[in-house]
Amino acid sequence: MTSVDFLLTNKDITYEIRTEIKRLGRPIPDLIISKTVVGKSRNYSRNFNRSVYDRFKWLCGCSKRNKLFCFICLVMVGNQGAWTQEGCVGKVRHKATA
Numbered sequence: 001m002t003s004v005d006f007l008l009t010n011k012d013i014t015y016e017i018r019t020e021i022k023r024l025g026r027p028i029p030d031l032i033i034s035k036t037v038v039g040k041s042r043n044y045s046r047n048f049n050r051s052v053y054d055r056f057k058w059l060c061g062c063s064k065r066n067k068l069f070c071f072i073c074l075v076m077v078g079n080q081g082a083w084t085q086e087g088c089v090g091k092v093r094h095k096a097t098a
């Protein structure tokens with residue numbers, strides 16, 4: 001079980017466990033996400049590129065669910081939404097409302 005999966009499946013996690021998960025750091029696994037984008041003259045295939053982890057320091061991945069999540073919101077039980085529940089695979093804006 002990945003730490004992201006653990007945070008998603010267990011609702012009553014103690015502060016100590018959350019702190020430990022935070023200390024271990026965000027998981028940044030390689031994911032297999034592929035999306036076909038319809039262009040004017042042809043279709044493009046966009047694949048997961050792990051440089052996204054460098055661009056967004058809050059981003060983490062779950063290899064089991066094959067989705068991206070917000071590590072900060074997961075650990076801090078921040079705003080609930082796509083980034084903390086179902087996970088994201090494409091371009092979805094992350095609203096900072098916490």
Ligand SMILES: [Zn+2]
Binds near residue numbers: 073
């Ligand atoms: Zn967040």
